[in-house]
Amino acid sequence: MSSRTTELEEILTIQRRPDHGTLFVVSSPSGGGKGTLIRRVLDVVPNLSYSVSYTTRAPRNGEVEGREYFFVDRKTFEEMVAAGAFLEWATVHGNLYGTAKRQLAEETATGLDIILEVDVQGAASVRDLSLDAVSIFILPPSYDTLRGRLIARGTDTPEQLEVRLRNAPEELRQYSAFDYVIINDNVKRASNQLAAIINAERARRKRQESLVRAVIENFETS
Ligand code: 5GP
DSSP states (O other), rough: OOHHHHHHHHHHHHHHHHTOEEEEEEEOTSSHHHHHHHHHHHHHHHEEEEEEEEESSOOOOOOOBBTTEEOOOOOHHHHHHHHTEEEEEEETTTTTEEEHHHHHHHHHHHTTTEEOOOOOOHHHHHHHOSSEEEEEEEEEEEHHHHHHHHHTTTTTOOHHHHHHHHHHHHHGGGGSSSSEEEEEHHHHHHHHHHHHHHHHHTGGGOOOOOOHHHHHHHHHOO
């Protein structure tokens, strides 16, 4: 069995346990504002972790190794691909990005829910793995808002900005494959909605089986 299969098996095994953490897959076109929403939600929703991806993109001002990303060179990334280290990986706007299996396995095994912030290709790859995952698509309210956010961020060259805007319509068309859609017209409203989705998913019967069984057992033995 390849290491890729073994690690995926490990995640699938964890997911068969009643008390495993849930994967929340959050996607949007770049500049859709998902980073801001996710940061706000991580501050207010307990027991929620963030999957730190690997990327070959250079760090932006203020980005910290191991917080926003693990920044690696292309050779290291390709070695990790060959070793089966990624649950999914994709080329996005010319750079490589990948979700490592290890952090996912470790954190969901302890019951922590985890947010994966990935592009639409990453979301499709996770869907193909048939994991127990909840997918959420975040849309900017308009082309002008997206363009304005990318310009305000000031991190892209005019060419990079052009690529991101050109890729946006195709990315937006993928919305129909997601479980939930949030229009990010107002950060407070949209982040409340993201937190509400996570909390509602936590209340699903299937995610509470072991807790409910403990309550019932308590009644039966009292
Ligand atoms: P940025 O360069 O703006 O940080 O990210 C560019 C795009 O790559 C964003 O849509 C972001 O969500 C996506 N991305 C970040 N990490 C990953 C990952 O691990 N896998 C995939 N497929 N996309 C990612």
